Amino acid sequence: MDRDRVINHYIHTVLETGHPPVTVYAFAKELELGEREFFEHFASLEALEASIWEKAVADTIAKVEAGDDWHGFTAQQKLLSFLYAFCDRLLDQRSFFLARFPRPSKRDSIHHALKPMRHAFTDFAKRFLAAGKEGGEVACRGALTQTYPTVFFGHLLSVIEFNLNDTSSKFERTDAYIEKSVRLAFDVIGTQAVDSAFDLMRFLSGRSWGQTSGH
Amino acid sequence: MPADQDSIPSTRASRMAALAGAGARVGVNYLRHYGRRAVGGAADRTTLDEANASTVYDTFSRLKGGPLKIAQMLSIDRNLLPAAFRTQFAQAQYSAPPLSYPLVVRTFRREFGKEPLDLFDTFTQSAAHGASIGQVHRATKDGHSYAVKVQYPGVADSLNSDLAVVKPVALQMLGLRDADIEPYFQEVRTRLLEETDYTLELKRSIALSAATAGRIPGLRFPRYYPELSNRRVLTMDWIDGRPLDRFANEETDPERRNAVAQAIWDFYHFQIHELKQFHADPHPGNFLVDAQGDVIVLDFGCTKQIDPQFHRDYFRFLEPGIADDPIAFEAGLRALGILTDADTAQQRKFLMDSAMQGTRLLSRPFHGDTFDFSDETYMASIFELGDEQRKNTDLRSINPARGSTDAIYLNRAYFGLYSLMGLLKATLRTRSPLS
Numbered sequence: 001m002d003r004d005r006v007i008n009h010y011i012h013t014v015l016e017t018g019h020p021p022v023t024v025y026a027f028a029k030e031l032e033l034g035e036r037e038f039f040e041h042f043a044s045l046e047a048l049e050a051s052i053w054e055k056a057v058a059d060t061i062a063k064v065e066a067g068d069d070w071h072g073f074t075a076q077q078k079l080l081s082f083l084y085a086f087c088d089r090l091l092d093q094r095s096f097f098l099a100r101f102p103r104p105s106k107r108d109s110i111h112h113a114l115k116p117m118r119h120a121f122t123d124f125a126k127r128f129l130a131a132g133k134e135g136g137e138v139a140c141r142g143a144l145t146q147t148y149p150t151v152f153f154g155h156l157l158s159v160i161e162f163n164l165n166d167t168s169s170k171f172e173r174t175d176a177y178i179e180k181s182v183r184l185a186f187d188v189i190g191t192q193a194v195d196s197a198f199d200l201m202r203f204l205s206g207r208s209w210g211q212t213s214g215h
Numbered sequence: 216m217p218a219d220q221d222s223i224p225s226t227r228a229s230r231m232a233a234l235a236g237a238g239a240r241v242g243v244n245y246l247r248h249y250g251r252r253a254v255g256g257a258a259d260r261t262t263l264d265e266a267n268a269s270t271v272y273d274t275f276s277r278l279k280g281g282p283l284k285i286a287q288m289l290s291i292d293r294n295l296l297p298a299a300f301r302t303q304f305a306q307a308q309y310s311a312p313p314l315s316y317p318l319v320v321r322t323f324r325r326e327f328g329k330e331p332l333d334l335f336d337t338f339t340q341s342a343a344h345g346a347s348i349g350q351v352h353r354a355t356k357d358g359h360s361y362a363v364k365v366q367y368p369g370v371a372d373s374l375n376s377d378l379a380v381v382k383p384v385a386l387q388m389l390g391l392r393d394a395d396i397e398p399y400f401q402e403v404r405t406r407l408l409e410e411t412d413y414t415l416e417l418k419r420s421i422a423l424s425a426a427t428a429g430r431i432p433g434l435r436f437p438r439y440y441p442e443l444s445n446r447r448v449l450t451m452d453w454i455d456g457r458p459l460d461r462f463a464n465e466e467t468d469p470e471r472r473n474a475v476a477q478a479i480w481d482f483y484h485f486q487i488h489e490l491k492q493f494h495a496d497p498h499p500g501n502f503l504v505d506a507q508g509d510v511i512v513l514d515f516g517c518t519k520q521i522d523p524q525f526h527r528d529y530f531r532f533l534e535p536g537i538a539d540d541p542i543a544f545e546a547g548l549r550a551l552g553i554l555t556d557a558d559t560a561q562q563r564k565f566l567m568d569s570a571m572q573g574t575r576l577l578s579r580p581f582h583g584d585t586f587d588f589s590d591e592t593y594m595a596s597i598f599e600l601g602d603e604q605r606k607n608t609d610l611r612s613i614n615p616a617r618g619s620t621d622a623i624y625l626n627r628a629y630f631g632l633y634s635l636m637g638l639l640k641a642t643l644r645t646r647s648p649l650s
Contacts, residue, residue, distance in 0.1 A: 068332075069316075069340075073317075076315070077315060077316060077317050080315050080317035080318065081317040081320070084317055084318065084320070084321035084324075087321075088321075088324060168369065170325050170326075172325075172368040172369045173368070173369045175318060175321055175322070175325070175368040175369065176367065176368045176369030177369075178318075179314065179315060179318050179368070182315075183315075
């Protein structure tokens with residue numbers, strides 16, 4: 001039994017009935033599958049769903065990293081390519097995302113459903129940020145820099161939320177949101193403006209706030 | 216120049232913040248002005264206007280779409296803004312920040328279902344130059360060079376919120392009244408919505424260039440490619456040339472400058488009087504001059520139809536001597552809806568006087584066979600007239616929302632045309648189109 005077939009059938013069931021299957025038993029039976037075989041692939045229906053979000057991110061990463069231009073891209077272009085490709089992919093699964101993606105209002109209770117997805121994304125983010133640091137695109141700010149992958153994951157969630165709420169034709173406003181927000185993010189993590197502002201504040205306050213720069 | 220073109224205020228809140236910041240800086244400049252006067256120094260109104268203009272311009276150029284377009288439109292109407300604002304705003308065309316290459320790829324995928332390199336052999340990752348709501352990339356296919364204009368996404372959608380944010384602050388900063396500026400906001404809204412649809416621009420470009428082709432010596436058009444265009448991407452020939460303002464600065468041969476100016480002048484009058492439809496954006500960035508000295512017309516995003524009745528009423532004011540014939544003149548103003556029965560005798564006198572003064576001045580180029588636009592006193596007196604009318608409180612107390620809105624486009628085209636001619640320091644054959 002193919003893992004993808006289980007996933008596809010799960011998506012199909014949700015979209016057809018409007019809700020997830022009640023039990024693993026009922027779901028496995030429809031697939032003419034024993035419970036034991038189901039649990040070889042997934043520990044629970046929740047884990048199955050979490051793997052769908054993870055797969056959406058992982059597939060997109062694999063796709064953009066295989067692009068011809070990828071190695072010539074700056075960190076900013078890499079993130080933008082990922083987000084545009086992700087939205088492109090979202091077109092194929094929009095109904096399922098609308099039905100099941102943990103929206104901000106109820107995200108606390110099912111946060112664990114996003115963990116594998118977050119893991120896949122932050123690994124990717126660490127890679128492009130490391131390249132960005134080498135290229136001088138990302139300023140080194142010690143411990144603060146460590147939080148960037150998580151912050152960018154929060155940004156990805158905001159992009160998904162924006163896209164799912166978008167009513168503009170061909171979801172163009174999402175594209176504009178991505179372009180503008182990523183540019184702002186890289187302005188903040190890249191330029192010296194923030195560092196200079198801290199430096200000035202520290203100077204004016206007349207005492208040292210400790211080392212924030214990690215050279 | 217703007218200090219940092221990379222930082223684009225993105226959210227509505229930060230746009231507000233950027234504009235409010237400019238408002239505050241204008242205030243500071245005023246304080247400096249009055250401070251200087253208080254301590255007995257020479258506080259020159261022009262210095263003040265220049266300081267304000269660059270502050271306001273910095274702010275507008277960091278915003279895209281609606282605000283930038285408003286800046287450009289205001290920059291071209293000589294009546295609305297002091298000279299310092301106009302020169303700053305006229306640069307706006309060249310200052311829109313670029314779209315990222317991934318977004319260009321995304322736009323191609325969204326609109327064509329293909330990537331740039333599926334359609335072209337080469338495609339530049341960065342833009343060759345900007346436009347107010349998009350940017351131009353250079354591409355090649357089978358050895359032919361194309362200019363590919365790609366639009367910012369979401370311009371149409373964010374238009375109304377942009378204008379709502381910008382309007383009150385613009386009124387404050389520029390010291391204009393709501394009624395003065397309302398027709399412009401209406402126009403900007405309509406025009407921008409039209410400009411966001413490149414299929415419309417494609418149709419107009421093809422029609423207008425076909426109707427004009429071969430009629431005006433020294434003028435040509437790029438070819439447009441419908442199969443490589445859609446509502447967000449517009450493809451035409453890449454043409455090597457200098458933008459008109461650069462040509463005007465660099466070209467020392469008056470014959471060549473005159474020939475370029477004559478081609479543009481004839482092009483406008485051919486459109487206005489024969490086609491009754493015209494390219495309403497005579498901005499120096501919309502013309503290129505190639506190595507042979509031919510003029511290439513770009514950007515048909517903004518074209519305007521002229522109603523024949525309006526055409527007759529408007530161009531009656533070009534008849535020699537009409538400004539000295541109060542009865543015919545008043546009838547003309549009434550036909551255009553500039554004078555109404557509700558006006559008091561005093562208001563009528565103000566309107567008549569200022570319109571006569573304006574008509575005498577603005578119709579002067581049409582009264583002889585040739586006219587010399589390098590005459591700086593003439594150009595200066597046009598600007599002065601604008602400034603004078605702008606400052607005249609009696610005139611401003613009269614509701615300015617009068618007459619046909621068609622006049623806005625035509626006035627704008629003429630102001631633009633005259634300033635292009637002034638820029639080129641040209642001497643032209645200008646015989647009256649009515650003769």
